[in-house]
Amino acid sequence: MQLLPLAPGRLLQGSPRHLPSCSPALLLLVLGGCVGVFGVAAGTRRPNVVLLLTDDQDEVLGGMTPLKKTKALIGEMGMTFSSAYVPSALCCPSRASILTGKYPHNHHVVNNTLEGNCSSKSWQKIQEPNTFPAILRSMCGYQTFFAGKYLNEYGAPDAGGLEHVPLGWSYWYALEKNSKYYNYTLSINGKARKHGENYSVDYLTDVLANVSLDFLDYKSNFEPFFMMIATPAPHSPWTAAPQYQKAFQNVFAPRNKNFNIHGTNKHWLIRQAKTPMTNSSIQFLDNAFRKRWQTLLSVDDLVEKLVKRLEFTGELNNTYIFYTSDNGYHTGQFSLPIDKRQLYEFDIKVPLLVRGPGIKPNQTSKMLVANIDLGPTILDIAGYDLNKTQMDGMSFLPILRGASNLTWRSDVLVEYQGEGRNVTDPTCPSLSPGVSQCFPDCVCEDAYNNTYACVRTMSALWNLQYCEFDDQEVFVEVYNLTADPDQITNIAKSIDPELLGKMNYRLMMLQSCSGPTCRTPGVFDPRYRFDPRLMFSNHGSVRTRRFSKHLL
Numbered sequence: 176m177q178l179l180p181l182a183p184g185r186l187l188q189g190s191p192r193h194l195p196s197c198s199p200a201l202l203l204l205v206l207g208g209c210v211g212v213f214g215v216a217a218g219t220r221r222p223n224v225v226l227l228l229t230d231d232q233d234e235v236l237g238g239m240t241p242l243k244k245t246k247a248l249i250g251e252m253g254m255t256f257s258s259a260y261v262p263s264a265l266c267c268p269s270r271a272s273i274l275t276g277k278y279p280h281n282h283h284v285v286n287n288t289l290e291g292n293c294s295s296k297s298w299q300k301i302q303e304p305n306t307f308p309a310i311l312r313s314m315c316g317y318q319t320f321f322a323g324k325y326l327n328e329y330g331a332p333d334a335g336g337l338e339h340v341p342l343g344w345s346y347w348y349a350l351e352k353n354s355k356y357y358n359y360t361l362s363i364n365g366k367a368r369k370h371g372e373n374y375s376v377d378y379l380t381d382v383l384a385n386v387s388l389d390f391l392d393y394k395s396n397f398e399p400f401f402m403m404i405a406t407p408a409p410h411s412p413w414t415a416a417p418q419y420q421k422a423f424q425n426v427f428a429p430r431n432k433n434f435n436i437h438g439t440n441k442h443w444l445i446r447q448a449k450t451p452m453t454n455s456s457i458q459f460l461d462n463a464f465r466k467r468w469q470t471l472l473s474v475d476d477l478v479e480k481l482v483k484r485l486e487f488t489g490e491l492n493n494t495y496i497f498y499t500s501d502n503g504y505h506t507g508q509f510s511l512p513i514d515k516r517q518l519y520e521f522d523i524k525v526p527l528l529v530r531g532p533g534i535k536p537n538q539t540s541k542m543l544v545a546n547i548d549l550g551p552t553i554l555d556i557a558g559y560d561l562n563k564t565q566m567d568g569m570s571f572l573p574i575l576r577g578a579s580n581l582t583w584r585s586d587v588l589v590e591y592q593g594e595g596r597n598v599t600d601p602t603c604p605s606l607s608p609g610v611s612q613c614f615p616d617c618v619c620e621d622a623y624n625n626t627y628a629c630v631r632t633m634s635a636l637w638n639l640q641y642c643e644f645d646d647q648e649v650f651v652e653v654y655n656l657t658a659d660p661d662q663i664t665n666i667a668k669s670i671d672p673e674l675l676g677k678m679n680y681r682l683m684m685l686q687s688c689s690g691p692t693c694r695t696p697g698v699f700d701p702r703y704r705f706d707p708r709l710m711f712s713n714h715g716s717v718r719t720r721r722f723s724k725h726l727l
Contacts, residue, residue: 253530276566309343323405415469495531593625
């Protein structure tokens with residue numbers, strides 16, 4: 176199948192289609208300053224970039240274990256980050272953060288619904304024109320290719336349907352709504368194409384692999400390219416390819432220290448989980464864990480095919496490849512069967528592997544990074560002036576290239592707005608009003624007041640998480656992850672009150688931050704200075720509520 180780019184009218188105004196014969200001076204003018212370290216001014220071709228994004232793949236519970244080829248072809252050939260986080264442990268807010276380089280309070284996507292700004296008309300109007308792929312296309316002359324799951328409500332009739340193609344994409348192969356493996360619809364440059372349940376032509380992970388290889392065969396050879404490939408795996412319904420459906424038969428969900436225990440001294444939503452879990456719940460989550468790994472084997476095949484094709488076409492040595500996930504996952508931790516959304520490491524920590532020009536092989540970085548850094552890093556690779564963006568994240572390109580004496584952040588913000596209505600679930604009358612994502616035995620994974628914000632801090636002396644809930648309790652959870660990596664003991668009532676106060680101020684500042692103020696030194700950074708002005712909004716009024724209940 177030969178891929179066709181969008182019609183010229185669908186590209187961003189002023190974006191070049193081909194640049195085969197531009198002189199360096201003319202190219203500088205056309206690209207609006209995308210020259211940087213790798214720019215045409217130095218007579219070198221700008222690097223290509225591939226971003227591979229999985230769906231709900233954890234790091235803490237061994238989510239990378241099945242991906243032996245991926246670890247060999249990306250991790251061992253480059254850098255693996257051991258401290259990579261997402262600012263929200265839910266698909267749509269996290270993906271919006273990747274695309275915009277912003278925290279959720281700045282892109283205003285708070286959950287997976289249109290009402291929560293997930294692929295809404297407001298998102299399309301305000302945020303999509305300023306995503307990093309749009310900048311790559313309009314300002315840097317990159318060919319941009321997307322294939323897979325975009326945002327959970329993409330394709331909704333009330334938000335333009337499948338005809339809507341976000342600004343900045345040259346080639347668009349997007350899944351309608353949420354992850355599936357069969358019986359789905361793709362938007363092919365704005366035109367719907369239905370798929371059935373024939374493995375050889377419809378299995379989505381393989382379809383994404385094939386259209387990605389086709390792009391590499393048919394793209395222009397005169398422009399650099401950016402590819403974003405977003406697989407359904409390992410998201411439910413966990414449908415593995417036929418050849419992998421018997422894999423990992425002797426694998427079970429990890430029985431770590433926080434597995435199947437009561438969440439003592441935690442938010443009420445965690446405390447309501449039934450402990451010990453029923454045998455049927457444990458069997459269910461073990462089966463889910465096994466099937467998740469099975470689906471990832473096809474992702475491993477995709478990565479291998481992609482790397483081999485890049486090598487065959489001579490592009491591999493000039494291509495950065497990023498591999499990550501939109502959020503983590505849990506299977507039985509604190510007796511919660513399966514889901515994400517929670518503030519703990521298993522839900523907010525994700526894999527991040529990168530290979531590319533100038534990155535030495537077999538490296539591991541402990542530097543604290545977040546998915547809001549992906550956009551700035553990729554724009555930095557393209558040579559774009561990051562001062563021209565409004566992104567909250569930082570470029571970690573200097574880390575990839577081995578910069579010494581690098582000044583880096585010591586904390587990141589994590590924020591989540593709970594889902595649920597303030598009514599009692601008739602199937603679970605004994606539970607408090609507002610619960611959602613409930614299992615048959617009335618263990619619920621979310622609630623309307625499961626709304627929290629955290630400062631995740633990592634420094635030479637501290638490995639700390641401080642969280643506040645927006646509920647009647649104003650509940651606080653604090654964990655020392657050096658002494659308690661499984662986050663079993665909430666030390667909020669025993670920690671130094673002065674330190675607690677500092678973390679509270681830091682949290683309020685980060686919840687009000689935008690752009691450069693999101694990158695100010697954290698509490699444990701020697702450069703830290705308390706500045707109450709940073710707790711004021713951009714409009715000069717003091718922030719009196721910590722959590723926003725309204726959308727744009």
